[in-house]
Amino acid sequence: MRLQQYVYVCSSCEELVDTRKESLDDHTAKHNHDNSINFHRAFSDFIFRPGPGHIELNMAKCLLNFCWPILLPMVSALGFRTKKALDVVKRGTDHHRSKHILFTLFDALARELLLTHVRNSLESGAPVSLESFNDWVRDSVVDPNYLFLFDMCFTFLLAFKRTITKLSWQPEYSLRPLFFAGNHPKYQELHLRDLCDRVQYPPELALEMKNTESFSVSGEFNKGQGADFVHEETNKFIKSFLPPWGP
Numbered sequence: 001m002r003l004q005q006y007v008y009v010c011s012s013c014e015e016l017v018d019t020r021k022e023s024l025d026d027h028t029a030k031h032n033h034d035n036s037i038n039f040h041r042a043f044s045d046f047i048f049r050p051g052p053g054h055i056e057l058n059m060a061k062c063l064l065n066f067c068w069p070i071l072l073p074m075v076s077a078l079g080f081r082t083k084k085a086l087d088v089v090k091r092g093t094d095h096h097r098s099k100h101i102l103f104t105l106f107d108a109l110a111r112e113l114l115l116t117h118v119r120n121s122l123e124s125g126a127p128v129s130l131e132s133f134n135d136w137v138r139d140s141v142v143d144p145n146y147l148f149l150f151d152m153c154f155t156f157l158l159a160f161k162r163t164i165t166k167l168s169w170q171p172e173y174s175l176r177p178l179f180f181a182g183n184h185p186k187y188q189e190l191h192l193r194d195l196c197d198r199v200q201y202p203p204e205l206a207l208e209m210k211n212t213e214s215f216s217v218s219g220e221f222n223k224g225q226g227a228d229f230v231h232e233e234t235n236k237f238i239k240s241f242l243p244p245w246g247p
Helices: 002-006 024-030 052-066 068-077 083-091 095-124 130-139 144-165 170-175 185-198 203-211 227-239
Strands: 007-010 016-018 039-041
Touching (some): 002 007, 052 068, 052 083, 052 095, 052 144, 052 170, 052 185, 052 227, 068 083, 068 095, 083 095, 095 130, 095 144, 130 144, 144 170
Antiparallel strands (some): 007 016, 007 039
C-alpha cells in the first residue's frame, strides 16, 4: 500500500524513486534530467488487498479486549488463573487459542438466544426453523440486550467463518469498526482503503476477489484460510529444511 503511494518510475532513466527517501526534484537534479521528464506511479495497476488472516487475528484481539469482563470467569475456568496467564490470553498472542475462546463464548450465547426462541415457539405452536428465528428476532424482540447479543454473536460467527466457507464479506466488515475503538491505526487505514477499492471493483474482478478470499491447502471444502496465512505456513515448511545457522 505504501509502495503504491510513494514509489514512482522515472521516464528518463526508468529508476524507481521512493519519495520517502528522495523527492522527485532531488532525483531530477541528481541525474541531470531536464524538466520535461515525467514520473508515474510504479504500482498504479496493482490492487493491494489486506490479508484476511491478519484482519481476523487483529479483530480477535479487539474482541478479547472488549469482551474481557464477560470472558474472565470463563478463561479462569479453562485454567488461566494467574495474572501472567490472564494477560497472555487477553493480549491474544496465540490466535488459535483466542479463536477457540471467542467461539466458545459466542456459541454458548447463541445457544441461549436460540433456547428462548424455541421455548416461545413451543408455547405458541409455531414451527421452529432458522428463518422463523431470524424473523422472530427482527419483528418481535424489543429487548435491547437480546438484540445486541444477537447481532454480536451471529455477526462474529459469520465473520470468522467467512475465510473458511467463502461467505459474504459483510459480516466481517461489520466488525472492522472495532479497529477504530482500539489502538489499530494501520488496520484503520487498511479497512478504509480496502472498502474504497471493493465498492469500485467491476463485476468480473469482484467475482475473482470473492473466489480468492480463502484457500484450502488440503482440498477440503470446509477448511480454508487467507492467502497470507497459507503463505506463512508454506514459508515455515520450507524453512524447516534449512539448517538452524542459515544457508
